[in-house]
Amino acid sequence: MNTTPDPTAPGPAPGEHQDRVVLVVGGGKGMGRAVAEAFALRGARVAVADTNHLPSAYNQYRTQKVDGFTAATALAADLRAKGLDVTALEANAADEDSVRRLLADVERLYGRLDTVVNAFGVTHVSPVETMELAEFNRVVEGNLNGVFLVSKHALRLLRADGGGSIVNFSSVSGRSGFAKVAHYCAAKFGVIGFTAALALEEARNGVRVNAVCPGMIRTAMWDYLLDEFQRPGETRDECWERMRTMIPQREFQQPEDVAETVLYLASARRVTGQAVSVDGGMSAP
Template sequence: MTGRLAGRAAYVTGGSRGIGRGIALALAGEGAAVVVADTEAASAEAVAAEIREAGGRAEPCVIDVRNYGDLVGMVEQVERQYGQLDIAVNCAGVISVASVEDVEEAEWDRVMDVNVKGVFLSCKAAIPAMRRNAFGRIINISSVSGKDGYPKLAAYSASKYAVLGFTNSLAKELARDGITVNAICPGVVKTQMWDTLSEELKEQGETPEESWLRHILEFVPQGRPQTPEEVGGLAIYLALAPSVTGQSINIDGGLTSH
């Protein structure tokens, strides 16, 4: 498959659904070879098969982003299959919806382990391969909740704020190595996470779908949700941009301005 990323190789954690799937398909559509990494073999293989059926190159990989050994193995798989690692997309994440006084310590730790430690370990595993290649594009998926806090999302927001600080610091560390590090902050995207939010935040007598539509109209100035395909388009831009690094870019229909 030809495209602007022909000859490049990537991995996408959390690549089997939602935003991760949208990014994996976008990268493959521009010619990159993609390792689709997720916790479930069948779902990762389904996305990889979808890419192959469209003429692209893709393989599944089963990982737990809390396990450094899994992530080292994922990077080794990319290098073994495709010769190098060029693009690392760290998208795996979980959400928790509860007031601070109701968040259990174990739940706080789960959110931080996946959303923050998982990004740290993924980057730690990817950097040596990118140094060997003298090229790299690291794209961490944060959220608009990493720029503005929301009620009952304190644990999630704290984790996404942390991703932004980590991204900016790492970008400065790697600025002379041909490796850029950026974060994408999606807004209201119809994913499994927003299905959970729509259920948890619905008002009395409201269906989850009505809750979803209300949140779009209340929060998004454009009055429409964002899509995984749109986030994938931004990931393509960052994969191609040599002078953009240390940035956190919103894709949220005008929801935030910083």
Template sequence: MTGRLAGRAAYVTGASRGIGRGIALALASEGAGVVVTDIEADAAEAVAVEIRAAGGRAESRVVDVRKWDDFVSLVAHVERQFGQLDIAVNCAGVISVAAVEDVAEAEWDRVMDVNAKGVFLSCKAAAPAMKRNGFGRIINISSVSGKDGYPKLAVYSASKYAVLGFTNSLAKEVARDGITVNAICPGVVKTHMWDMLSDELREQGETAEQSWQRHVLEFVPQGRPQTPEEIGGLAIYLALAPSVTGQSINIDGGLTSH
């Protein structure tokens, strides 16, 4: 498949559904070879099959983002299969919805391990390979909750704030190595995570779908949700842009302004 990313090789964590899937499909549509990773083998392979059916290059691989050895193995696999690693997209994430006083210590650890530590481990493994290649694009998925806090989302927000600080710092470390590091901050996207949130925050007598629609209208100035396809388009831009680094870019229909 030809495209603006032809000859490039990428991996995407948490790519079996939602935003991760949207980004994996977008990268493949522009010609990149993509390793679709997730903790669920069958779900990851289903996305890889979808990419191959459309004429793209894709493989799947099980990766637990909390484990350093999984990333060492992943980067080595990408280099063996494609010759180099060009693009790493860190999308795997979990959410916690509860008042701080009700959050168990183990729940804090779970969210931080996936959302923050997972990004750190991925970047730690990917950066040396990109330096060897003289080219790299690291794209970390944060959230508007990494810029503004919301009630009952303190733990999730903490993890996403951490991603933004880490992204900006790493971008400066590798700025002379041909590597850019940026973060995408999605707003209201109809994913499994937002389905859970809508269910948790629904009002009395309200269905989860009605809660979802209410939150879209209340939060998003444009009055419509964002989509994985739109976020995939931004990921392609960041994969191509040579001078954009250290940034956290909102894609949220006007919800935030910083």
């Protein structure tokens, strides 16, 4: 087998992120934060986009307190103090004007773009029978519209300089249905379909498009979900431990596990149109 990297193939060789420009949308907190940090530690120039203004704050304890941009600003300051090249930008992925401004900012600051990671998302729990259309729309918009908008407005910059790559966040809920999150499942299955279709459209333009499907990671999103799934008499930690029984490996995934897969997808020159699960076997066929 010939393992010599093909210099004409689009994207950097595996492991090479030095001086690449990476945009992580939803990178202020949770897994996006781990992705931003992992790219920066490998020498990439990282723009971390997030927002303090969302119509839906389901994953922030129902408080309507959204502070992703504040978190992104603190992360950028922290990593810059360590000598890494990280900048925070304000953007709401579900708002087209905001996305246009974001990509204009990236072009003005860096003049190029190599990798986009769509790591934002929101969730909500409701049976379909009592789900309001507004709730359905907010969850679909909060997870899917931004993947379309950020991808659409990033393509021109990604195609320049020989091509680039997009990694979209789907979920184990994009592989299997789960009760009481039908809107979230619809959106996350949608992310995988969108990813495959765009990968085919862009295959000859040098832009690769893939998705990552995390299993269960105890971020702010799960702070909200534990409130919803806790049984009477059960503590939050006991509820979380009950979730472990759904994982064949019986180990929860960490943000860093997902970040490593995102870095791989960003650098795997011949991999496009794929959805890769990091879920301890939950979605094994």
